[in-house]
Amino acid sequence: MEKIKKTFMARVRNVLLFVLTVTMLLLAVLYLGGSQRSESAAALRAEALPDGTVPIGETVPVTVALYQKDLLPLAFAGIRFQENGGGAYGGEAAAAALLEYAAEPIHHSLSGAFLLTEVSASEFADALRGDYLFLDFYSVLPYQMYYALTGEYAAAARSSVAVGADRLLLSFTEAETVTLYLSDGAVFYRAGQTFAYKETEVSAIAADSRLSPFTVSEKGVPQCTAAPQTTTLSLSANGEISKAQYESLLQLLAFRTTAANDPQSQTLVDPHGTLRMTPSRFLFSASRDGGIAVSDLLHTPKDTLDIDIYDILSACISMLEQLRITLPQVSGEGLSVYLDTFSREEDIFTVTFGAMANRIPTGGGTLPYLAKMTVQNGRFRSIELRYIRAEFSSYASTLFSSAWHYAYAAKKETPRSLRLYYRVPTLPTAELDAIWYYTAESEVAQ
């Protein structure tokens, strides 16, 4: 009996050991699982409402990429493909359609680990004798800017020298590849990477009935037979801004808004810089160790050492957009903006933007640019905005074609460029018409 009792107790002990071990493991899992859950709560919260989530029925906010902001100042676009083709001036929908098609081949050609190599004028001229898509721009821009403003940017092609261009030529070869040429009318470059194109697609684009007959000179000056229609403008530089706008401007430029007294104050000084206001413009100048961080204007903050030229471009565009929202009535309301220059001298980058009316730039001695910004060591060193306000007349002028003007100018000297401008002699100015302006090849020799 005693033996049976002992055996029974031993069994009970073993069962208890087993049960308690299992219970211990279960409780441990429960406890650890609970702790993990609370640690990951923040991450789960973020996942539950990802970016771009809006309440049902609301319009989803759209993020516009840099290349979608239409900052390239197109003066003319033309295509020639299998005996079809034509051209259109920069303000016309047909030109925009050609640029839209050309963006991908341009972007592809200027990306990746490929070199840009200098070629002769005769190679460029040969390409113009075949099938091509030609784009003429108002500004000579570094090739990296064409790369950044035609697609999502990562790494542009390499070049041993600084390459700037205001005319791009996409040459369609029989092997169904496109080769990109860049030129400023004097020097010519070819991109190392080609792009595969679809013949049917290009044929359809070349058959656009809105295009007009055109030719392109050997150095890349387009001559179109269509007579452009332009609107008469009145421009003024009304520098009146409200107190609320002034405070918003101070906030944007990181000034103490408590210092805001009178919107017409001449000068405001803070440790990071000085703000000078005049009736026709404002100028922010950074102090020696101050300035506004470029990273503050980027979508994703970046360390100063990691700021590259694309970040500088993006931040400058963002700053200009903010200025136009803050001071709409003096920052070219009704006009569109374009990237005019992007240059570098040692470690200082200078970026200027211009204003266009119906895709024709306004400019001149009184208005060299709409906005100018300098960046050094990841900080804005200066920001200048020239005030401008435009009114459009209902009156439209029909001008002589670029082909006519080219032929007229060529009697004296060969034009190196021929484009429409609204030249601003003084501000204010009324009844301003767009006029054809050309630069001569002889200027290059000088």
Add this chain to the structure above:
Amino acid sequence: MNWKHVKNLFLLLLIAVNLLLFYFVYSDYSETAFTDPVTAENVAALLRADGISVSETLLTKKNDTAKTLSVPYDREQYLLTAAAVLLGAAPDGIYLLPNGIRAETADGESAVLLGDLTISYRGKDSGNAAAEVCRQPSAHAPLSEEALETAVKAFSALLDLPEETVQAADIYAKEGFTFLTITQSADGIPFSGITCTFGMTRGALVYAEGRHFFGAPQQSEEAPLLNRVNILLKERERGTRGTVTDISLCYALYEATESESLLFVPAYTVTYADGSVSTVNAISGDIVLPLA
């Protein structure tokens, strides 16, 4: 070595460890599943000082749990599908509205469907009459069991809804029409602002007015919810004032365009004594604006 003593010792150790673990698990559970009375009392006093009166009982109730639900959703495609359900066939004409579409058939029927799930439909022959009857404040006539069963089957087929869902909704008869008023829900948690009245006669759908989602959530994910204390503190931050009479869970609907899905996110409906209601996202604490 006396294994019996070792086993006894081990047994005692296991009992101690189990008791300790049980204590930890229980503490963890009670901290996360409940707000302790002292915290509730302090929070109630804090809220009272800023104009929000709330009973401590409401704060110490067991914390709610709910998952975030989702279903694939493309707004344009959904509107077309919903139009086909309402009209009984694919529409012959679609007209774009600022926030939705108007779908029409060749024989003159039309339905308006908006992006916030609003629907408005009048059947060609009896639609307007049904609308008029529905608007009248007269009493509803109860349905017999047989009529109720027929109505449930009919609405279930017309609206592609499970019979149990239809049965749980409000079905009534009025002047020759049978109406169904349904507030959609999932796992017993109602969808905020998604209530619709459908009207039927002779087995055909002739009327719809309100908000309705023609579909059902398909996926679910864990969602760490803020508790009632957090929600009321968020209300306080927003400057809300009043006496809280009820806090209950609901689902707020969101569109996630990147993943092309409709999200059903747990939210709290905070009801105040003056009749005002706040809907607060139970995950972020943000206010959910009422659907217009």
